[in-house]
Amino acid sequence: MKINVLLLLVLFSACKQEEKLQIEKNDLVKVQETNVENRDLTVYNFDELEPLLNKKEDKIYVVNFWATWCAPCVKELPYFEALNEDYKSKNIEVLLVSLDFPKQYETRLKPFIAEHKLKSEIVVLNDVDSNTWIPKVDKEWSGAIPATIIYNKSKRAFYEKSFNLEELKTEVNKFLK
Amino acid sequence: MKKVVKVILLLTIVFGFWSFSKSEKTTNNGYKIGDVVADFKLENIDGKMVSMSDYKEAKGFIITFTCNTCPYAVAYEDRVEGLNKMYATKGYPVIAIMPNNIEVKPDDNMESMQERAKEKGFTFPYLMDKGQRVYPQFGATKTPHIYVVKKTDKGNVVKYIGAIDDNYQDANAVKNKYVEDAVNALLNGKDVIVKETKAIGCSIKV
Numbered sequence: 001m002k003i004n005v006l007l008l009l010v011l012f013s014a015c016k017q018e019e020k021l022q023i024e025k026n027d028l029v030k031v032q033e034t035n036v037e038n039r040d041l042t043v044y045n046f047d048e049l050e051p052l053l054n055k056k057e058d059k060i061y062v063v064n065f066w067a068t069w070c071a072p073c074v075k076e077l078p079y080f081e082a083l084n085e086d087y088k089s090k091n092i093e094v095l096l097v098s099l100d101f102p103k104q105y106e107t108r109l110k111p112f113i114a115e116h117k118l119k120s121e122i123v124v125l126n127d128v129d130s131n132t133w134i135p136k137v138d139k140e141w142s143g144a145i146p147a148t149i150i151y152n153k154s155k156r157a158f159y160e161k162s163f164n165l166e167e168l169k170t171e172v173n174k175f176l177k
Numbered sequence: 178m179k180k181v182v183k184v185i186l187l188l189t190i191v192f193g194f195w196s197f198s199k200s201e202k203t204t205n206n207g208y209k210i211g212d213v214v215a216d217f218k219l220e221n222i223d224g225k226m227v228s229m230s231d232y233k234e235a236k237g238f239i240i241t242f243t244c245n246t247c248p249y250a251v252a253y254e255d256r257v258e259g260l261n262k263m264y265a266t267k268g269y270p271v272i273a274i275m276p277n278n279i280e281v282k283p284d285d286n287m288e289s290m291q292e293r294a295k296e297k298g299f300t301f302p303y304l305m306d307k308g309q310r311v312y313p314q315f316g317a318t319k320t321p322h323i324y325v326v327k328k329t330d331k332g333n334v335v336k337y338i339g340a341i342d343d344n345y346q347d348a349n350a351v352k353n354k355y356v357e358d359a360v361n362a363l364l365n366g367k368d369v370i371v372k373e374t375k376a377i378g379c380s381i382k383v
Contacts, residue, residue, distance in 0.1 A: 143375045
């Protein structure tokens with residue numbers, strides 16, 4: 001993929017300035033579309049999601065509930081992405097649980113994921129009976145997003161708040177012995 | 178004299194510990210079921226100030242924290258209007274309060290609230306929580322967030338906290354109409370059965 005882009009760039013630089021701009025634009029659009037197609041979204045109800053909140057492997061799991069329409073969620077996404085990238089060697093898995101509306105999966109969520117090149121694992125939770133499942137995520141959760149769980153085999157913490165990168169790393173570090 | 182010093186010392190320790198434990202606690206300090214709600218005086222979209230005490234005839238209120246910008250709140254706009262149409266004449270009017278910081282969410286400012294109310298034909302007051310002092314008293318954390326209160330001799334007592342119903346996506350697929358059930362029970366002089374529910378919403382912007 002990278003080589004292709006490079007080749008294209010070399011090709012473009014040989015073209016006239018105007019054409020180059022035109023082609024690059026088209027190419028960008030194409031790349032986005034392919035990404036959208038490639039990224040399959042798994043849509044779960046809560047029963048299906050629940051095992052992902054209770055994994056027993058020897059890892060630290062960071063689960064963030066978010067949606068594209070939630071401004072503070074979007075603001076903190078890069079920190080979860082950074083955590084996913086920087087802490088890979090530390091046996092940490094980030095899971096982003098989107099609460100976007102079903103009618104916006106194709107029109108909004110998928111393009112958003114492609115545009116922001118999100119690399120963490122993403123699943124979608126579509127379960128309207130929130131009064132049943134919210135307390136199963138955490139008793140203290142009022143239902144406001146963003147919300148985050150950090151857990152491992154023996155310990156669990158829940159946060160109904162927004163994070164900055166430093167705070168997020170501080171909380172995760174508490175799980176690193 | 179020694180005694181006084183001792184008492185002061187003790188009080189300092191107790192209060193110190195109390196304030197420490199309070200700051201450590203992250204749980205909600207807002208109203209619980211059975212609490213008496215303090216009245217408020219907030220500006221409505223028509224420029225007038227509104228308090229619960231203005232409603233001499235009311236038996237209670239459906240207090241709804243909502244806003245223009247949260248998709249969940251928007252999904253419930255028509256249903257909030259429906260509740261007011263159904264219950265205002267029966268003594269349980271809706272009072273909507275917009276709790277967000279408009280510097281963070283400019284589209285929730287007074288002009289936008291007026292526009293939205295006009296577009297949707299709101300028949301209930303839509304108040305601005307200017308200075309954001311009222312929502313923390315209630316302990317509201319998100320929009321939409323509903324408090325049904327009943328007027329009693331003691332004051333307005335919280336009888337229900339939570340969601341309007343159990344399906345934000347489709348009003349026709351709702352199985353449990355939590356707020357309606359609560360208000361109906363109160364109108365019939367009965368206890369509210371489901372007193373608290375949880376629902377996803379947008380965090381109130383501070």
